[in-house]
Amino acid sequence: xxxxxxxxxxxxxxxxxxxxxxxxxxxxxxxxxxxxxxxxxxxxxxxxxxxxxxxxxxxxxxxxxxxxxxxxxxxxxxxxxxxxxxxxxxxxxxxxxxxxxxxxxxxxxxxxxxxxxxxxxxxxxxxxxxxxxxxxxxxxxxxxxxxxxxxxxxxxxxxxxxxxxxxxxxxxxxxxxxxxxxxxxxxxxxxxxxxxxxxxxxxxxxxxxxxxxxxxxxxxxxxxxxxxxxxxxxxxxxxxxxxxxxxxxxxxxxxxxxxxxxxxxxxxx
Numbered sequence: 695x696x697x698x699x700x701x702x703x704x705x706x707x708x709x710x711x712x713x714x715x716x717x718x719x720x721x722x723x724x725x726x727x728x729x730x731x732x733x734x735x736x737x738x739x740x741x742x743x744x745x746x747x748x749x750x751x752x753x754x755x756x757x758x759x760x761x762x763x764x765x766x767x768x769x770x771x772x773x774x775x776x777x778x779x780x781x782x783x784x785x786x787x788x789x790x791x792x793x794x795x796x797x798x799x800x801x802x803x804x805x806x807x808x809x810x811x812x813x814x815x816x817x818x819x820x821x822x823x824x825x826x827x828x829x830x831x832x833x834x835x836x837x838x839x840x841x842x843x844x845x846x847x848x849x850x851x852x853x854x855x856x857x858x859x860x861x862x863x864x865x866x867x868x869x870x871x872x873x874x875x876x877x878x879x880x881x882x883x884x885x886x887x888x889x890x891x892x893x894x895x896x897x898x899x900x901x902x903x904x905x906x907x908x909x910x911x912x913x914x915x916x917x918x919x920x921x922x923x924x925x926x927x928x929x930x931x932x933x934x935x936x937x938x939x940x941x942x943x944x945x946x947x948x949x950x951x952x953x954x955x956x957x958x959x960x961x962x963x
Contacts, residue, residue: 770909774916781923785871792864799858806848813841854941867930878919
């Protein structure tokens with residue numbers, strides 16, 4: 695950002711951690727822009743300032759990771775963040791794979807189309823080409839068959855190794871992963887907002903039970919999130935295995951038919 699008004703400064707107290715209250719939410723200061731939200735003295739808040747140092751906005755509401763909370767909630771939140779990191783790495787891998795397969799697929803299709811067109815035009819353009827390429831070793835028609843064969847080989851290579859279908863599978867898997875992430879992000883917000891505004895300010899049993907319930911809910915949601923990602927990857931893997939086995943069986947069948955036809959033909963005299 696080029697404007698000086700968009701610069702961010704970080705403000706925090708210098709109170710040592712060892713001096714914090716064992717139950718930090720008891721002495722927490724309410725957030726000025728969110729009633730009920732609490733922040734500890736060790737929270738760092740970002741503020742937008744102009745060139746004169748004047749504050750242009752209120753501090754942003756802290757997230758759970760910024761707040762001193764009981765270990766059960768910290769553990770559940772950390773688990774969910776680890777699943778989010780797993781999703782981000784998985785989605786990034788499919789993005790890179792999609793771009794690579796997209797490039798290979800377009801190159802193969804372009805070359806197959808080019809050689810196919812050139813091969814089909816060879817017989818038509820024979821009178822013109824004979825004036826420039828005259829040889830007793832080959833004919834223009836035979837060169838056209840060679841080009842058509844190369845075109846067919848490129849198409850078969852694409853089909854056999856699943857270049858284009860792999861590209862489509864990557865796009866489909868990316869969309870499924872994104873939909874899964876969006877669904878659990880919405881659930882996370884539904885849990886996160888009440889926690890931000892209902893962090894207990896006393897050590898009552900009721901408040902502890904509320905935190906424990908929310909921690910269990912977050913942990914269960916993280917487990918379901920992770921399971922949905924793994925199921926999505928398993929479906930994509932099964933599709934790849936099925937496609938590869940089908941292509942392999944098709945190639946084996948074509949090879950056996952070609953060999954059988956060769957054996958049936960009588961030997962040339």
